Every structure is written in C-alpha cells, then in structure tokens.
Amino acid sequence: SGDLTLDVAGDITLEAGGAEVFFSHGGTPIAKLHNSSGFNIEALVSNADMIFKGNDGGSGITALTLDMSAAGAATFNSSINTNSDVVIAKSATGVPSLTLSGFAGANSPYSIINFYNSDGSQQGPNNAAQIKALAKNADGSGGELAFHTSTGTGSEGAEAVERIRIDSSGNVGIGTNAPGYQLDLRRNDTGTVPSLGIRQLGTGDSSMAYQTSTSPYGFVHGVDGSDADSFKIAFGTGDVGTNTALKISNAGEITMPLQPAFQAKPTSEQSDLAINAANTVILGTEVFDVG
16 A cells, blocks of 8 residues: 655666556556557556646646547547648548537638648738638528638738638629529629630530520520631520521621521621611511611
C-alpha cells in the first residue's frame, strides 16, 4: 500500500518476459502495454475511453479522447495540423464520409471549409477560397451552401467574397445569395460585357434548348457551326440546324427557311433588313415596310 517513487540517475527499463506490462486498479487490470505487431497501448475495461490530458499555460486540458464505445472515435479538443495529406478511407466495403457539425441561426454558417494561403507573402486575404454551410431557419434547420473566392486585392486576413449560393430549394445564384430561379445571374454594375456565355471551341454548334413536359416539342436556338456560324431558331430540341424556323447570317441577313413566302432580300436587293432602308418583308399575303 502507499505510493511508489522511482528516483534514479539513469534510465528505467521495464522488461516483461511475457511481453506485457499491466496496469491495475483495485486488483482489476485496466490497461496494458504489449508488443504485438508493434507497440500497443490497450484499454482492458469494456467501453472505457482512453483520455490524453495535459497542461496548457497552467490550466488542465483534455487534448484527445478515444471513445471505445464508438469503435475508437477520436475527439480532439482543438485543431489538427498536418504537414502531409489527409486521407479518409475505409478498409471494408462502404462509403467514407466526412461530417462537419455545428449550430447556427438563419443565414449563418455552422460549418466552413477554408482554403488558406499561408505562404507569408502578405499579399491579400489569406482565405483564398471558402465553402460555407449555412442554416436556412432560425432553429438551425434547412441548409444552404455558399462558395467564396478572393481576387487577392483585399486586406490581409479579409474574408473571401461570396460568389455562388445554392439555396435550400436547390436554386443556384451567381451574384446573389437569394436566387429566385433555378439559375439566377445578377449584376449591379456599369459593365456591358455579357453575363452568360456559351462557347463552342470545336466544330460543333453553340446552342440552348427549351422544352416542357410535352416531349418532343420545344425550341432550340444558337449558333450553327456548320453554316458559317449563323444564328438560328429551330423547333424541336435537337440540332439547331434541323427544322430551322429563323436564320440570321453572320452578315445580318434574315431568312425563314420553312416559310418560302418570307423574303429577306426583296426586289431592291438590299443585303439585310436594315432600319430606315427601303426594304419590305413579305409574310404570306401580308406586306410590311421596314423603315
């Protein structure tokens, strides 16, 4: 009974012939050290957690808890830093998952992934990009995602600017955190460049289709790469060069291939339907003067 103090000038070596060192309390083994395929620290009491404690500036802390009732789930008291990659994998059949848990009220973030620039260049915000999960309602229910990026021109430590929001209904907003459509693009500036571009870098078309549930009916419009990059409106939802109802050439000439009575180049032989020019449009039996 009582305490045991070992005070020696050199090393203390514990060597067990059975290759195990036991720790007991009240005669009951609670943990052991042993050499089985490497150095092992093993808790022997069912569901007893393994807890690592320390002293932080004079205050006792619990740095790490391994929950043995949850297959050894680890809870760290603070952040985890690594100088290498972080890999999440399962050794058995299943899907690995990453859970970020927190609480916040309406439109406030409860989980954030920061992509942090720590190169010490002092050039702009350290938060180069962020992904935030935000609560929809005051009680924390519902969820939205916000994507932030930085141009690098802000002050050191500034937060990246929100660029894209996916709301709780699945609507996507670019330039707004409250999208009113499935895709809502907004600007509040004096710029004149297009907000949306559909670009074809190959030899095909650049087009967009519109369709309701009454398939296969619908319309498609865009640039026909096989017809000198003419702009076309066609019915159906396939190739913009098939069933073309309206064509505007890259020279501005307008034709309606499916309507022979529509003459885009009347007898005056004007090159297009220019405003204030002496052109006429013939549509069936009706004649319209332009200009």
